């Protein structure tokens with residue numbers, strides 16, 4: 571399981587304030603802590619202020635890359651902001667994200683091809699967000715076909731089937747897990763990725779729901795997750811799940827984590 575560290579995100583209160591204050595130390599320590607905890611990529615998102623996002627994004631990228639070599643997941647809804655980041659970033663990028671929306675795909679897929687990125691594709695179309703596993707799977711196929719046609723190999727494609735809250739729609743857990751299975755198995759070596767926390771929106775005890783989803787999603791074929799690797803409770807579930815799924819040779823990572831107390 572590949573972990574995308576989620577904390578360098580300007581929509582989070584502390585990170586947003588640190589970006590505005592150009593607090594180099596806070597940002598660099600947050601980057602290093604997530605790498606030390608096991609992040610494979612660091613998600614970098616400068617927040618949503620249209621007049622500041624590009625400048626904030628480029629500052630964030632430079633500041634992080636002064637202290638870590640971990641590849642970045644460049645996260646913005648704006649293709650223009652993503653393009654500006656790609657101009658200055660070092661190393662291979664996981665580009666977050668395109669969708670199957672006409673204009674978005676037209677702008678982002680060529681960028682991913684040009685810069686040899688790994689690419690996240692959200693299962694979103696011009697007419698809206700899908701609710702069922704089958705709808706998500708059909709949209710995933712569209713994105714994969716378009717990305718392949720642009721020269722992006724299947725193993726570099728990460729489909730995000732979009733996590734919807736179970737508080738409003740109780741069937742969404744099952745639909746999400748079925749979509750995870752369909753995409754990861756029928757479109758292999760295409761990967762499935764998502765942020766876990768939307769599942770629990772509107773409910774108490776959110777971390778319990780988020781980490782239980784992680785275990786179930788891993789069993790369904792989730793290949794990468796946007797999450798907080800400095801959270802011991804979720805990392806314990808992740809290490810245990812890897813061991814149970816045969817993704818941890820001789821359970822070495824599990825035993826090491828147990829011994830060093832990092833499972834909590």
Ligand code: THG
Pocket residue numbers: 576577579581582583615645666667690730733764765766767768796
């Ligand atoms: N898919 C893709 N990219 C994404 C998301 C996704 N990028 C952004 C987001 N979703 C994932 N990143 C975060 C980062 C932090 C938090 C959640 C998701 C987080 N939220 C707390 C909460 O919601 O309660 C705390 C909020 C706060 O402190 O202000 O920590 O799904 N491709």
